Amino acid sequence: MRLNAEHIAYAQDTEALAKFAKALGHPTRMAILKYLKKQSCCFTGDLVDVFPLAQSTVSQHLKELKSAGLIQGEVYPPKIKYCINQENWNKAKTLLQHFFE
Amino acid sequence: MRLNAEHIAYAQDTEALAKFAKALGHPTRMAILKYLKKQSCCFTGDLVDVFPLAQSTVSQHLKELKSAGLIQGEVYPPKIKYCINQENWNKAKTLLQHFFE
DNA sequence: AAGGTCCATCGTAATTTTACGATAATAAAA
């Protein structure tokens, strides 16, 4: 990127929406979230069993979902329980609803 | 990518949702769509005037939105009028609604 | 204290994305 447009400042909602959408924009992450909707919570290892991906890859996707705010992790040593972050989930839902009318 | 997981076959809806979300997952594309919602339609040049980006960059974003099915172009030489593709827009809306409950 | 389990993080490679300027294409206008 040879960006003259260093970084464009978009409206806050625009940025927020794009960030959520970006996190949703990979089939594995979408599938993880669908899984979490059913199970409500799960451990990293559960997902590693479900998806034909390396443990580190799954962990990386979880990290991105977390940094987008869509999930949260809770330590149950030596495991980590991931759940949907309901607050941000609702925020994303509302933003998208408004976006689509 | 050193993919052992050559390409995972996810559920059709999962793939479709991820594809829509990916297109929405960049602030410029999100802003273009917001603009299109207000104006209903516009020419490429209108967007080039609005965004501090090179014409080729805007064109590239439009291409991605188009290939995701969210917009469509109609030729009014030498201009091209872009509008939201209502059918796929509704499809994305419905898929996302169901996804978020 | 030593070993085991689970998971994050590091290092790295391939690929994709994002951005630019330059060029090509198209069709109206001069």
Place this chain on the structure above:
DNA sequence: TTTTATTATCGTAAAATTACGATGGACCTT
């Protein structure tokens, strides 16, 4: 026919993403 206006596409570079295996850290269990 040549020029002009508008936009797509090409070539390219920088950065981000996606994937892997290997390593390390935290915390039980032995």
